[in-house]
Amino acid sequence: MDRYDVRLSGSGGQGLILAGKILAEAAAIYDGRNAVQTQSYGPEARGGASKAEVVIKDGEIDYPKAMDLDLLLSLTQESCTKYSGDLKEDGIMIVDSEIVKYPPEGSFKLYAAPITSIAANKIGKIVVTNIVALGILSKIAGVVTEESMRKAILARVPKGTEEINMKAFDEGWKTGEELLAE
Amino acid sequence: MDRYDVRLSGSGGQGLILAGKILAEAAAIYDGRNAVQTQSYGPEARGGASKAEVVIKDGEIDYPKAMDLDLLLSLTQESCTKYSGDLKEDGIMIVDSEIVKYPPEGSFKLYAAPITSIAANKIGKIVVTNIVALGILSKIAGVVTEESMRKAILARVPKGTEEINMKAFDEGWKTGEELLAE
Amino acid sequence: MSNDRPGKVRMMQGNQACAEGAIAAGCRFFAGYPITPSSEIAENLSVMLPRLGGKFIQMEDEMAAMGAIIGAALTGQKSMTATSGPGFSLKQENIGYAGMAEVPCVIVNVMRGGPSTGMPTLPAQMDVQQARWGAHGDRGVIALTAKSAQETYEQTIRAFNLAEKFMTPVILLIDEITGHTTEKVIIPDASDIEIVHRKKPDEDPENYLPYRLTDECVPILAPFGTGYRYNVTGLCHNETGFPTNDSHDIQCLIERLTRKIEMYEDDIIRNNELMLEDAEIGVFAYGSVARTAQAVVRMCREEGIKVGLLEPKVLWPFPAKAVFAMAQKVRAIVVPELNLGQMAREVSLASECRVPVHKLGRVDGRPIPPQQLVEKIREVV
Amino acid sequence: MSNDRPGKVRMMQGNQACAEGAIAAGCRFFAGYPITPSSEIAENLSVMLPRLGGKFIQMEDEMAAMGAIIGAALTGQKSMTATSGPGFSLKQENIGYAGMAEVPCVIVNVMRGGPSTGMPTLPAQMDVQQARWGAHGDRGVIALTAKSAQETYEQTIRAFNLAEKFMTPVILLIDEITGHTTEKVIIPDASDIEIVHRKKPDEDPENYLPYRLTDECVPILAPFGTGYRYNVTGLCHNETGFPTNDSHDIQCLIERLTRKIEMYEDDIIRNNELMLEDAEIGVFAYGSVARTAQAVVRMCREEGIKVGLLEPKVLWPFPAKAVFAMAQKVRAIVVPELNLGQMAREVSLASECRVPVHKLGRVDGRPIPPQQLVEKIREVV
Amino acid sequence: MAGEQSASKKPAVITVNTVWCKGCEICVAFCPKDCLEMEGGKCKVARPDDCIKCMLCELRCPDFAITVE
Amino acid sequence: MAGEQSASKKPAVITVNTVWCKGCEICVAFCPKDCLEMEGGKCKVARPDDCIKCMLCELRCPDFAITVE
Amino acid sequence: MFDYLQYVRQENFPHIWCSGCGDGIVLKALIRSMDKLGLSQDETVMVSGIGCSSRTPGYVDINTLHTTHGRALAFATGVKIANPDLNVIVVTGDGDATAIGGNHFIHAARRNIDLTVLLYNNYIYGMTGGQCSPTTPRGAYASTAQHGNLEPPFNISGLAIAAGASFVARGDVYNVKKLETLIGKALQKKGFSLVEVVSPCPTAFGRRNRMARPVKMMEQLRDTVVSVEKWEKMTDEERKGKFRTGILKDIEKPEFTAEYAKLIEKMRPEE
């Protein structure tokens, strides 16, 4: 398979770097393919718009930074505006429908869901927003297997939080299904 | 005139560097020629054998270090042994006759006088040994004028010691005359 | 890369791979001072080392960190420090000391953009000449590079091996991209890893000369505390290790410090070549930029442009022979790098005017994307 | 040299001539840390400066000394420090800062033999590549040299002039021989000395941009305290002086730091040529070794060997054009230097393979006597 | 000192610059009169009339985001 | 401590290594019994019989040049 | 209403500091002190090193100099000696001033050169992500001390006193009015004056040490700070876990640039 470039964007503290790591590990360790994950560093990465990128490929990954994006996830308006320029024409954009009010125009496929609210209301923990997003994303992108995603999540989240995170993933996955069905 | 290379050697603290500076200034400032003066530095220059070198020439002085010596002054046995190798076949060696008991053999001209004793006994100040030596040397070498030597000495020695230094130079000059007459 | 070798698969950052490589190489002493983008190396080792009985210390500054690893190395420990440009500058005096006193140790520089504080969180390759010439005085230098987490792991091990073999500080230059990119690393079985330990003296203490002149040109320094009492100094010294002012001894010493690297050049240098056999355009690229170049070679070939890649794994000693060989084959050489042509000048020198050398320097803290290099190559063609 | 110019004749060491030159250039701030063989520069200035209302301070180390002169320079003072190899290594980080923030100042390195503590009291020219590449990051570098007390006096003045003109740290490299040799210096009348002062802004504070991009490529920094309030940083910054992560701004900045030296190369570079017109063998020699070479040119000519000398007064930017011109005339180039070929490699690069370049490296702390160079030339012939 | 104003009788005008406010909650936690609240991650002036103009919220705001007049 | 030997009755054997002695005069100046003298820029044992073996000359000689037995 | 805006560079706001970081609080106290003393913005220079705290100069509308890590005092020494008419304020962190910059710190204090140093002590390296600093308490957690810190911390103020500073005070960002007073005193002092400001770093220190919420860190300050006056009357038992704030040293001694001016004066006739 050709390379698949993903960017997860939002603001510092939303757990997107962890999400990136999980996605990459799902692909590379559990699906046995290759994946590289990068992110921005330093004080600039603290507040404001932040991002994590994952490139997935079967063969060796040359250029490690995301180039033409196959998928962009945006949890804030600022990050959506700032980071959507590289999205492919036939790419996928997933946004938090309640926060990203003005997604850019383009020929890409746009999927909007109230991701943060799902975490807050359906799971009751805003910290699992990233996992909800991963559920949606993996369903829609179809680039990693569901099983690998679950394994990767369980290997990464703090002990004792496995259940709630699985619930979050389930909710996301379900939301993804709904979005695809629409 | 061709370059004239002089090395003043002895042990640290005998004032040979000052002597070198005086010789160089006599030649360069008062005789209006060129002169470069170099010396060894660092802890090695403290005790043991130490040296100051002066090169005198009418034109520009290229290579600044003494090469083939026209004249070597040695106030200690160690320095005489260590530093006499570069003396020209027809060069001049001036030694303290009471201290340098074993001057090397060679075709150079050897002049020996009790330089330190002259300073100690005739002038009564061992610190002027260097000036006595300068007196002998300038008479024998004939490479700088007597008048310039005197000016250079007066310009360099501490205030209040002018007289005793002139006396030391006189004694040296006289000794030089005697040595030449021998 | 080594995806088909058996071993444990893990996802890790280049910086973590460096720490893992160090442990695998037998490193049991790390002294450092934090600096982005290298700090994760220290952080990982601060956790790992005490578990293995090894020592981690965060020193008060970079001079101290460099001094500490030299001290530790003299007790026989494999020792390492890690830093970035500003710290690398500060370590230079003591790196020179390690060179002069011939103390094996590894210095990792995860390059950011400079000069000065520059771009602490963005990549560059602006310290590659500094790795060669950063310290005062003349001596040979070994500097390796790596382009991925896997290679960082392997090159860290190699850095230790070369340090121990040639009794010299070895520098590993990676950049912020490599240091901070998380990717797959296959950790081989310990038994599959080649590990070199410095030689031990085989004579009695009475006959021991720490800096004995031999044909190998590499001294054998006994670890402190093992009964061989000798002197180590940064002053010019003779075979005994004591300071000397003797002309012959000094000339011998200084020449040997360069020769001991030069004479083993073929041993030390390693290159990777990609489709160079029939190439008309040669690309010389190292570190993270080599990944761009790999992509570009394939892209250009698809376009019908015969591009090949020479990718040095060792920057110093410079792979002059390989460059010269390439220069005899290709029509032009392109050198993309994250600086204004620091290695391009070496390529020019080594190619002995056989072909034009084109530089492509990017210094805005961004990697060179494949497209940019492709365009440069099109221009050259 | 300038024996026939009017002026006051004095005997002085190269190091004293450096101090005198600094005073003549308008230097009124010196911060240093003692080190052989440079200490006499500090010692002389510690006596002279307070007499002129200038400031001398001995700092706690070399990092501090370099920092202090940058701080002083930003108040508008002409500032200087002096050191030798080990201290030069320690100053590199802050030299890079001065380069990045574009603060004019002068750094004198009286070279001894290295690496490390090496030969504190013996001469060498082993830091010439370090002068170019010692600090991390990319930027242009100006480094001058001098071979006599007279030249040291003149080149110190020129170093200040270039620093002020191009808003950059300027390095003066002399060696222990030049620093410690006492000889005649003719001090010209103050009115005969060309002195450059940095430009002052001519706009109002409101419109002032410290790092404004102009065709000259050289910024105009107002002295602190004169009503222009701005920010100076070693981070990559834009025209305002504030840090930036903008790709375009950074690329502009880093490229400009190199270009602002490169574009004025012809202005900056100065060479001395001796009997090069009809030469068959070209000698490239600088600093104290150029004196040996002068003697040798004459000696060889007497023997009937047509030798000529190219003696650069500026080592960086490297006089590539002059070397290339020489390479087109002569049959071979010989590069005698007190290191293992640091400038010989530049000569090779610049001569573009027109002629063989032979190195003659002496690294035992002794100068190259004329006889040794003559023999080398005979060998080459 | 700023605190001297607390005697003044004019009602407090408390202004929050929500662009600069980073929601650290320090002003809210240490207001002696509990005038402030968090809303949407930013400080909100909830009970301005209770304000005694002790100025502590202003003095302690790290982000130059709250002023009391 | 070395000083304890001062009670011993054997006459002192004081040895000066004149190659190492740099003639600083410290031993001479601070010998409580004035046993030592300078000669030709080196220390000379002048009155060994007066020595009380206080060892101070040995202890203070910077050049490892004088020993007392 | 106090007008901070005339002293700050609004174009650079909001600043880069994290939510709840004490650095902004110190900056405001400094601005109020400067205002009260009527320091001229044109004649005041702020010098910093590298670190979160050292980013302060970017926000103050005076002459500002952001130098290399640890070297702020060296640069500042050059500025002050070259032009003693300038007010020179140094802003630095515990790492910047006492790890890599420790040498300049003790020497500037020894020399007693007229600099006002605001040292933001947050017990950690904030900028680089939470490594130990020389003031990290024994046993505390940091990214390079994940097993707990083994090293004892410096008493920074004590060190400055031993090194020769003429004015040393400690303040904190909870007690802001007192902080302002201490900074004002330091600014007025002719000589090396230090205000060590205990300032929380919720991000790099707090998160690892059960104080992720800024308010928690401020509460801790409130509960552990004791004035020097009160401290004197406390038993050792009572002092445990507390620290002193207030003026710790304030003496008169010759100041370097003043001494230098006398030297120049003395030399003048010789010309």
Add this chain to the structure above:
Amino acid sequence: MFDYLQYVRQENFPHIWCSGCGDGIVLKALIRSMDKLGLSQDETVMVSGIGCSSRTPGYVDINTLHTTHGRALAFATGVKIANPDLNVIVVTGDGDATAIGGNHFIHAARRNIDLTVLLYNNYIYGMTGGQCSPTTPRGAYASTAQHGNLEPPFNISGLAIAAGASFVARGDVYNVKKLETLIGKALQKKGFSLVEVVSPCPTAFGRRNRMARPVKMMEQLRDTVVSVEKWEKMTDEERKGKFRTGILKDIEKPEFTAEYAKLIEKMRPEE
């Protein structure tokens, strides 16, 4: 007769120190202490920086490491942590330890790592020809202070105490037996221990300050040294121009390598 020769490298004698330099006297006191404590020559390492005093390692027949200027303590820290079984002695000068090396000095003290530091304080830079050091008294002359030194000196022992050293003593080369005792105590202490040894430099300090003759410098020591015990009973007036020798601090506190060993122990089960 005490046999120094078994501890020295005779081939390097006579040593390079000037006539009357105190450095040889300290070395002898150290050798006697080592002998008395039975320190194994094979298991003892001496680390120095650069300076006259730092040339000591060349003369002692143990493991010796002559490093870069100012960095002895950093190298020594590496040696000691890497192999805590070695006895590590650091020999350094006032310039080496408190000018360029000041940072390592305060940090080694803070860390309380088990090093024994002999700091030869001769108030000057001897090796480089008599420039000011951080201990040169105010008003004294030096090659970089030919108009008289403007800067106040460090109290080195006081600095070490403030930085956290567990053992601090001051001795001098006139009172050699006491010096030997102090060095012995320092060698036995588990922790950072400093012996500041006041040692004359007739060449670089004496000549410029009317004490060219070594004996003159020794006399001055004799006349200005006061024991700590006596010092306590003296009035401020009587103390003028005098200085204390003896043990200035001696406390128990955790030592770094011991703490580290505990950490390793704690980690072991996890493996």
